[in-house]
Amino acid sequence: MELKTAIEKLNEIQKAQYALRHAMSVIYVDGDTVAPKNSWKGRGKALAYLSELDYKTTDGPEYPEILETILANRENTDEKTFRQAELMKEDYDNMHVMSMEEYVAFQELTNEADTVWHEAKEKSDYAMFAPLLEKLIDYQKRYAERKGKGEKKLYDVLLDEYEKGASMAMLDPFFQQIREDLTPLILEIAKKPAIDPPFLKNTWPIAQQRIFSEKVMRMEGIDPDCCTLGETEHPFTDGMNKWDVRITTHYHEEDALSSMFSVIHEGGHALYDMGSADDLQFTCLAGGSTMGIHESQSRFYENLICRSRAFCKPLLKVMQEVFPEQTKGVTAEELYRAINKSQPSLIRTEADELTYPLHVMIRYEIEKGMINGDLKVSELPGIWNELYKKYLGVTVPDDRHGILQDSHWSGAGFGYFPSYALGSAYGVQMLRQMEKDIDVWGIAESGDLRPITAWLADKIHRYGCLKKPQEVLLNAMGGPLDASFYTGYLKDKYEDLYGIG
Template sequence: MGEQWNRTEEQFMNYVKEMSQYGEAISLMAWDLRTYAPKNGVEGRSDVIATLSQKVHQMATSDEMKGYIEALKGHTKDEIIQKSIEECEKEYNKHSKIPSDEYKEYVSLQAKSEAIWEEAKEKNDFDMYRPYLEKMVEYNKRFAEYWGYEKHIYNALLDNFEPGVTVDVLDEVFPAVRKSLTDLLQQIQKSDVHPDPSLLTGHFPKEQQEAFSLEILNRMGYNFEGGRLDETVHPFAIDLNQGDVRVTTKYDEKDFRTAVFGTIHEGGHALYEQNISPKLAYTPLAGGTSMGIHESQSLFWENFVSRTEAFWKNHYELFLSHAPESFQHVKFEDFYRAVNEVKPSFIRIEADELTYCLHIMVRYELEKALINDEIEVKDLPELWNDKMEEYLGIRPKNDQEGVLQDVHWSGGAFGYFPSYALGYMYAAQFHNTMKKDLDVEEVIGKGDFEQIRKWLTENIHQYGKMKKPLEILEGVTNEKLNPTYLVDHLREKYQKIYQF
């Protein structure tokens, strides 16, 4: 590889490699800050991250980069270089269209706003956060104008997280899904079956949770020679380089579900990064193609593998071998029902498989309206609570469990939330296609995850950013985004559990 590159191509590839290398250093510092870094070093370390990030930003927007784009775009025979140039051009345009003073103000406001949000959440005080959120909305509207868009201003923001997906797509799909899910929720709530999650909350020592989680990660095909599992407060997976993709988790000794399902979820993200083609290493293409496709991978493992009956039938003995005494009398059927309880709740990240998407709808509708000047920041708390009541049937008592719960908006991440719901739909759609190639239930039942991992690698992982999200989706499933599979999957699953 690279033998046939001309001088400019070689210089460009070295240039983006250097950018990736700075990125790797930044990622390691971020991992360290969230796992092991002692308190007193945090401030200095954050400044180092800022310095290196600025360096990467400078390289992404430099005249040298502009030169490469002009010289190579459409003038290279190497597909990796062509796609890399396209990625770089997108970044370049995004940044060069924002006046640099304005961008600097924004970055500085971002940090401030996130800090204030954290305090406001703790104090349950929306008003102290409001002026910052208003500014974040203003900046994002202005940036969207700089970037340009077709039809809807919100499309410019969506493009940052899920390129190719537009308001038209979402507005066609989301309301239908919402309707189906709320119908399903009502049927579940009318059911006489009442799973008992209290069965699951016995004391479960951390070491034993860890041993079980490691065993499952291992069975999923997560490569420990190219990764590790550590403890953190807000779990994440992170790729440092292709040979070093780490998973983190959190242990709640009163509820093993946090660690077990959390580790499997992050393990799904990590499998994606571990299995990108080595040809893409240290290029701008060496990463998941979008937030939504990434989430489809974590959710595939979490919902379509580890929350299934087949999975627990196969792993219940292993689970019990790690679980403390108090779990030994829990019958399999009760266990399976309990880990799949559906119950509307206020906090998105604690939501069950069914209501999760409804939380996303609330956010999507509100942020789209904010960016489109249809509503004002000051009215958000009320509007949030109204929508929660409408879709989930419960009304937050305060903003802490309402509009203040998520960090995203405080950092200006508008257009991000839809990715989560898209991830659910993609996962269901992939699952449906996979069933044509594999007897998925049987494979899960046998614990033969390598077949699943291989299918995902072959169809999705390997491409990194070589393919756009919808290109992946349509290429794999031979159809456009189709939410039917998610709704069908949930209906079938819960009909069986709740017997309606």
């Protein structure tokens, strides 16, 4: 095949994939936000067909030839096209591990599992979800077996899908350091008087929270013409392209902070998607790189910036505009302490910054057992509750507050969780670099975070998937991953907060 022909065909395929994936994304977002409950019946059929078409865009004998032609012609191919071919080759190899029938059946399975998980969580009925979880695990194990060709541990195959280069050999010591560095501090804090300011016990009407969300998005620098906010059980971000990103949140009347930090977190993902260069859009290079890098951005805003002492000043000002009664007389320092209080808890998404990585570690431990084959599905709730007792000292009252809390497994996302902890660690190393270039805390105190976004856009966002993840990370972090930046940051922050050391 001529190189020119190969490139034309590759562009045609990406055009088709963009259209089909745009459609599937909108259908998913719609399904989770405003679609009526019973819409799953038609949605499943539409998604099954569209994903079949998506599969077919790269099916048949010609596609590998297209890729090979480009990959064999690096010197005559522009950087973007070559990188597209590289990434599409990776995807191709992943996708063709399973047959099309298996793949389509899997799409239907995850659609069903998602619906059942929602109901099972509501009813706190693990038994209802278990048979589907079993099928999802089976599928991913079969996938990992074929993909790894017996040369790699199954869980390593899955880890690498979400975070290029991640493995148990890397994550075991990473989590060990976190456990060793943070557990003594967590125990120390447990002996201190709890931070429990009365203003947190107020009621925060959802109508006001909706207004507050808009203001928070504006502070974060999100363009409302390119990103809108929906409401779902579990917050998420879905970016069709840089001009069309959707984030969601979940409001709780008794808690203004939960939704606020969800909006900021998802907003961080959105800014990443919105920051990739114009000329990468509608190709496979648009949007973010690995899950870990994605989480580094969301957790950067959520924790490093928006839970900082400096940001509490402008944040309090906006809270007092929207919730004058609930925040009357509150100081910025009280707000800072309130949003950073550390207490071992049951729910990962509501965990404080310090105990958060232990929630991730528990899931990592369970997934290791689940995928490498030791743990049975029926045993999982027991193990879950045991590990929460062991590492966080909390008693899980029911599966709704335990093993059924996260959506990831209903989507077969085994191997995803570690990227949250990796992302947090990447973020701290990026912060240390950023502090060398710009006045991070002066910017945070101004309440207009756009210069921070500009730094991240320059180092990370604009590349989309054009650069290799390790290259982007090295560029933004100034060196390879080193967990001690992360644990050092947490120790400094929490020792100060609780007057330790």
